[in-house]
Amino acid sequence: MLRFPGQGPGTPDDVVIGPLDLAARVDEALAVQAVAFGLGADEIAVRRQIVLRHLTSPGARALGATTPSGRLVGFVYGMPNDRSHWWSTVVEPYLRSQGHEAWLDDSFVITELHVHPHYQNHGIGRALITTITDSADEPRSILSAIDTDSPARGLYRSLGYEDLARQVMFPSAPKPYAVMGAPLPLRRR
Numbered sequence: 001m002l003r004f005p006g007q008g009p010g011t012p013d014d015v016v017i018g019p020l021d022l023a024a025r026v027d028e029a030l031a032v033q034a035v036a037f038g039l040g041a042d043e044i045a046v047r048r049q050i051v052l053r054h055l056t057s058p059g060a061r062a063l064g065a066t067t068p069s070g071r072l073v074g075f076v077y078g079m080p081n082d083r084s085h086w087w088s089t090v091v092e093p094y095l096r097s098q099g100h101e102a103w104l105d106d107s108f109v110i111t112e113l114h115v116h117p118h119y120q121n122h123g124i125g126r127a128l129i130t131t132i133t134d135s136a137d138e139p140r141s142i143l144s145a146i147d148t149d150s151p152a153r154g155l156y157r158s159l160g161y162e163d164l165a166r167q168v169m170f171p172s173a174p175k176p177y178a179v180m181g182a183p184l185p186l187r188r189r
């Protein structure tokens, strides 16, 4: 368990990082994702089915960031990459064209990482992603993030993730994504 001592009003007080039963708390997690990432009710309903299906994949697991009162304020989940999964089939031609297709094997995928805006920029996102990847058996990790200069992209770069492909279009998404990969364990500051 990791703790983040409170630093005054409006900052996380004793947020704890630990295992999350994401299937049981999927609605709380999606509420965090909705406000952090900007999702509407229709998108949440679609995401809910996708998350529950993902959780049946071998090796899928989740961590949560929880306040002392039990409120979920951040979460991460992922799983060993499976080339038959939709995400992998979409990114595969982009990685192949860059000579990076091998990253799809023996890789732990970070599927979602979100921290409630009131709790961002206090090290919770960094703690969630480093803790979940520390428990991975795979020697590397891959993920996709909107292809723009965002806090998420900055965080991933600082952890050792590098761009494997840019301008990746997912059929359902209006904005292009970057696919990033990093050796495990992730880089420490």
Ligand SMILES: CC(C)(COP(=O)(O)OP(=O)(O)OC[C@H]1O[C@@H](n2cnc3c(N)ncnc32)[C@H](O)[C@@H]1OP(=O)(O)O)[C@@H](O)C(=O)NCCC(=O)NCCS
Pocket: 036, 037, 113, 114, 115, 116, 119, 120, 121, 122, 123, 124, 125, 126, 127, 144, 145, 146, 150, 151, 152, 154, 155, 158
């Ligand atoms: C990406 C995200 C999960 C990071 O969580 P977080 O708890 O804020 O991250 P951390 O506090 O560990 O910060 C990590 C780095 O991100 C950067 N960062 C975080 N919030 C930032 C902000 N509001 N503005 C600028 N940089 C920011 C900081 O540079 C920080 O690096 P540092 O530790 O060297 O200072 C969070 O910003 C978020 O939920 N964003 C919206 C949803 C999203 O984009 N998810 C990722 C989808 S791919």
